[in-house]
Amino acid sequence: MFEIKLNILKMKINKKKLVKLIGILAIAGIIIGGSAAYYMFNMPHRNVQDTNADYSISASALVSEYLENPKTANQKYLADDGDSKVLAISGTISKIDEDLNGQKVFTLKGKSDKAGVSCTFTKETNQSTSSLKVGDEATIKGVIRSGASYDKDLEMYENVIIEKSDIVKNK
Numbered sequence: 001m002f003e004i005k006l007n008i009l010k011m012k013i014n015k016k017k018l019v020k021l022i023g024i025l026a027i028a029g030i031i032i033g034g035s036a037a038y039y040m041f042n043m044p045h046r047n048v049q050d051t052n053a054d055y056s057i058s059a060s061a062l063v064s065e066y067l068e069n070p071k072t073a074n075q076k077y078l079a080d081d082g083d084s085k086v087l088a089i090s091g092t093i094s095k096i097d098e099d100l101n102g103q104k105v106f107t108l109k110g111k112s113d114k115a116g117v118s119c120t121f122t123k124e125t126n127q128s129t130s131s132l133k134v135g136d137e138a139t140i141k142g143v144i145r146s147g148a149s150y151d152k153d154l155e156m157y158e159n160v161i162i163e164k165s166d167i168v169k170n171k
Helices: 002-041 059-068 070-077
Strands: 055-058 086-098 104-108 117-121 137-146 149-151 156-158 160-170
Touching: 055 059, 059 070, 059 086, 059 117, 059 149, 059 160, 086 117, 086 160, 104 137, 117 137
Parallel strands: 055 086, 117 160
Antiparallel strands: 086 104, 086 137, 104 117, 137 160, 149 156
């Protein structure tokens, strides 16, 4: 009988150690995961304006590449590692909008093009757009996010999307 009580007491001690060990591991996991998340969130962002453009291309040529062969164009302009290519795109401004965040959005599109290039500026680069108007020629540098395509359900063409844009030069 004494041996049974001793075994029960040992099991209680082992359970307490196990619970304590699990608690310590959980706290360590939370601290390590939180530290990694904090580091990733506060990591410096890529400065697109100080980066040289990987490609200089006209808006019409870029749209044509995507409409003719999207897979090849994606391999050329979109990077697998998350750092997409920086493009300098030249074209005629066909539309000027502002998004819900107060950022300017320019669309570069030729008269005969089926789709255009939608360039979203940042709050820091919005002021460089003040002198431009619809019909002006401009070169805009930014990071490509998606290519032009045709949506069969909506029966419309979708624009190439460029983010973190800024004006390179006005013609």
